[in-house]
Amino acid sequence: MSILIAYGSRHGSTGGIAERIAERLREGGLDAEAMTVKSARDVADYDAVILGSALYMFHWMKEARSFAAQNRRVLNLKPVWLFSSGPIEMKLDELGRGPLEVSGPREIDELRETLHPRDHQVFFGAWSREYKPIGFVERLAMAMPAARAAFPDNDLRDWPRIDAWADGIAVELKTASERAPSRPAPG
Numbered sequence: 080m081s082i083l084i085a086y087g088s089r090h091g092s093t094g095g096i097a098e099r100i101a102e103r104l105r106e107g108g109l110d111a112e113a114m115t116v117k118s119a120r121d122v123a124d125y126d127a128v129i130l131g132s133a134l135y136m137f138h139w140m141k142e143a144r145s146f147a148a149q150n151r152r153v154l155n156l157k158p159v160w161l162f163s164s165g166p167i168e169m170k171l172d173e174l175g176r177g178p179l180e181v182s183g184p185r186e187i188d189e190l191r192e193t194l195h196p197r198d199h200q201v202f203f204g205a206w207s208r209e210y211k212p213i214g215f216v217e218r219l220a221m222a223m224p225a226a227r228a229a230f231p232d233n234d235l236r237d238w239p240r241i242d243a244w245a246d247g248i249a250v251e252l253k254t255a256s257e258r259a260p261s262r263p264a265p266g
């Protein structure tokens with residue numbers, strides 16, 4: 080059984096999560112590979128797809144949204160899981176809601192409607208002041224001291240939680256393939 084973990088990532092931390100999920104699935108006896116949404120091969124070649132994106136300004140990256148839209152028909156025929164990676168701080172908002180609840184993606188309802196995922200998880204992300212700013216908003220943010228403070232050097236990626244999620248997917252896929260009727264022998 081082959082699984083694609085396709086991801087959108089600007090600075091690489093979401094790629095790290097995708098690679099970790101792939102590694103975990105391989106350890107669970109499945110054939111899994113992580114690829115950026117831009118370099119992913121035809122999704123029809125896989126038995127299941129895990130699609131993820133970094134969050135920027137409460138949204139998935141455009142390339143991940145396009146990937147979802149372009150492949151929706153094929154994805155509808157397969158088991159699909161989604162993940163988002165973003166929050167780089169633990170603070171609650173004024174209503175007492177945690178960052179995993181409020182960080183996005185704003186298009187999650189649409190993604191659920193079009194892709195019918197089995198699950199969607201938001202994972203904590205990572206940020207480094209060493210990153211070279213990409214795009215206007217990042218350049219602006221990094222040029223303003225007050226805004227810079229909002230982007231602390233932090234790697235909050237929660238590996239035990241990510242591993243547990245990947246292990247759950249491996250169990251689900253293996254159970255399904257064991258239950259599937261075996262093909263009659265040729266001849």
Ligand SMILES: Cc1cc2nc3c(=O)[nH]c(=O)nc-3n(C[C@H](O)[C@H](O)[C@H](O)COP(=O)(O)O)c2cc1C
Pocket residue numbers: 087088089090091092093094133134135136137138164165166167182183203204205206216217220230
């Ligand atoms: C300009 C900017 C906007 C961001 N917006 C969000 C956001 O809306 N929600 C969120 O959870 N994280 C947000 N983040 C944090 C990133 O999602 C986090 O750093 C993520 O791990 C980056 O992933 P990448 O390294 O794969 O690009 C933002 C970061 C920057 C620099």
